Amino acid sequence: MKYINALVGLILCICIYAVQAQYEDKRCMCVCPDLSIIFNGTKSDRKIYKLPVPPSKCDCQNVVIPNVIDDIKGKEKEFCLRCECRYESRNTTTIKVVVIFVIWILSLLVVYMGFLLCLDPILNKRRSQPTYREHTDEDDDASLGSGSGMSQPLRVRPNVLGRVTHQQDKWKRQVQEQRRNIYDRHTMLN
Known part of the structure; x- marks a missing residue:
């Protein structure tokens, strides 16, 4: 795990260093028509010219004209x-921090x-073994239909994962009951 964290950190540092020279925090952006509008008078696409200049020099003369003077x-x-x-004016440092945070959360x-996928076969293996089951009110309804209340084995699940799988099982039973009511009996549960 240490090596993975170090590798992710190294990749992020390299990306930040590479991006650092590509963008400016403060710049002037001019949106101008295509040069053909001057000669033809027809409406055409617009072009964007960007240059990092101070606010006092943010105009067409200082940003656009040096690039198109010959035309x-x-x-x-x-x-x-x-x-x-x-x-x-924008704060690229804040943008970088937010992007790194999102990437870290996704990682x-x-x-x-991956941990849950590795843990799932172990939990399914345990569930297939005969164990005791905790007695709850919801289980009474299911056991009444099958005869006596002692026909189902009791399972004790003291840990958190056991409680989660118990809730999953209960949810699956509810979904099956609802499907049976809707498709067979044509009624809905409340």
Whole structure:
């Protein structure tokens, strides 16, 4: 288990280091029309230009024009009128922490599921052995239909897993009873 945790931690550190250089916390994003609108006048797709600049320089002149200056010489003002620029600030550290937390929780759930899958054959093996069963009121109803109240063996389940399997068995009996009532007798349980 130590090795798995170390491996997961190493992979997360490598991912965080690789992602660190790809995104900026503060940037200017300009949404502009395609360059063909200047020359053809037809409506076309929009393009997004992003650049990490200070808020005072978040405009078309500082973000878009340096990228397209060769394509729209002399028509910069006409092109910039159709661009919408806004400054964005986000906290990527918080986003990373939340993503790591979600991945960690999912990993724990997968390990827990694996544990339960390994434990299930052991529990089913124990259930097939004749054991004593705890006497409850719900069991009285089932035993009355079969004759005497002592016809079913009593099973003692002192641990938590035993109680869970007992609840599962009780639920399965209720589902079977409900199916019998709906399909055979055409009535519903209340």
